[in-house]
Amino acid sequence: MTDEQHEGGFRTDMAISVDKGGPRYGEFVESARLFMDRVRAAMPTEELVDDLIDELATINAKLEAVAIDEWNSPSGTRIDLPARGNITLPPYLVNRADATGVDATLRFTRFHLGGNNAAHGGYIGTAFDDLLGMTGALATGKVTRTAYLTVNYRSITPLYTDLSVTTQVTKVDGRKIFVAAQMRDGDRLCAEADGLFIALNPGQP
Numbered sequence: 077m078t079d080e081q082h083e084g085g086f087r088t089d090m091a092i093s094v095d096k097g098g099p100r101y102g103e104f105v106e107s108a109r110l111f112m113d114r115v116r117a118a119m120p121t122e123e124l125v126d127d128l129i130d131e132l133a134t135i136n137a138k139l140e141a142v143a144i145d146e147w148n149s150p151s152g153t154r155i156d157l158p159a160r161g162n163i164t165l166p167p168y169l170v171n172r173a174d175a176t177g178v179d180a181t182l183r184f185t186r187f188h189l190g191g192n193n194a195a196h197g198g199y200i201g202t203a204f205d206d207l208l209g210m211t212g213a214l215a216t217g218k219v220t221r222t223a224y225l226t227v228n229y230r231s232i233t234p235l236y237t238d239l240s241v242t243t244q245v246t247k248v249d250g251r252k253i254f255v256a257a258q259m260r261d262g263d264r265l266c267a268e269a270d271g272l273f274i275a276l277n278p279g280q281p
């Protein structure tokens with residue numbers, strides 16, 4: 077599919093894949109995530125910064141040479157990988173997904189640090205937005221966009237802890253899909269969200 081051929085804000089026909097990028101693409105994404113954690117935690121010397129800039133220039137040139145449009149890249153479509161292989165998203169694993177909702181396990185790491193070993197609220201919202209978008213898509217079989225998303229932060233969300241995220245469809249009214257979600261550390265509620273997602277019409281940007 078090319079930019080010209082796609083319809084709607086995302087894809088009407090998701091280019092779902094388990095093999096783009098090859099069998100080690102997931103390991104590549106995990107290495108990139110670990111790199112982001114390491115950058116966030118590092119106190120490098122000036123010499124090391126010089127070194128790393130050069131090494132990264134080489135790596136970035138290799139990746140620039142294989143850049144591709146959003147409709148065809150493995151990132152976001154590798155449903156066999158955490159968060160569909162998309163490093164923009166906090167890494168989650170989907171345990172159950174159907175037309176009523178989704179159960180996922182999510183782990184924030186140093187990259188997602190807000191302060192004092194707790195996750196940044198924006199990444200909590202990012203996780204909710206994506207899993208609720210998935211919920212809307214599974215409920216309708218259509219591409220959906222967020223109209224609103226309200227997040228309530230109830231208690232501290234820890235890093236390096238398996239968190240459970242549960243989403244539910246609360247009401248469907250034509251193109252409007254009302255959804256809710258909770259993020260928990262064990263029995264403790266860390267955050268909850270409610271949102272409205274709109275199923276896009278064909279050709280809608």
Ligand SMILES: CCCCCCCC/C=C\CCCCCCCC(=O)SCCNC(=O)CCNC(=O)[C@H](O)C(C)(C)COP(=O)(O)OP(=O)(O)OC[C@H]1O[C@@H](n2cnc3c(N)ncnc32)[C@H](O)[C@@H]1OP(=O)(O)O
Binds near residue numbers: 206213
């Ligand atoms: C085992 C694994 C399985 C895997 C399966 C794979 C599947 C995975 C699938 C997918 C995963 C991907 C997930 C991604 C998720 C990310 C989502 C995002 O972050 S989206 C980016 C942020 N959102 C925007 O940028 C929108 C910007 N806004 C707009 O584009 C429009 O405003 C839009 C589309 C939201 C609505 O515009 P209109 O022109 O289509 O429709 P109008 O007529 O305005 O609204 C429709 C109805 O909704 C109400 N409405 C609209 N916005 C509202 C609001 N904010 N509050 C209350 N009501 C609202 C309206 O009042 C209207 O209601 P009345 O039909 O009259 O009853």
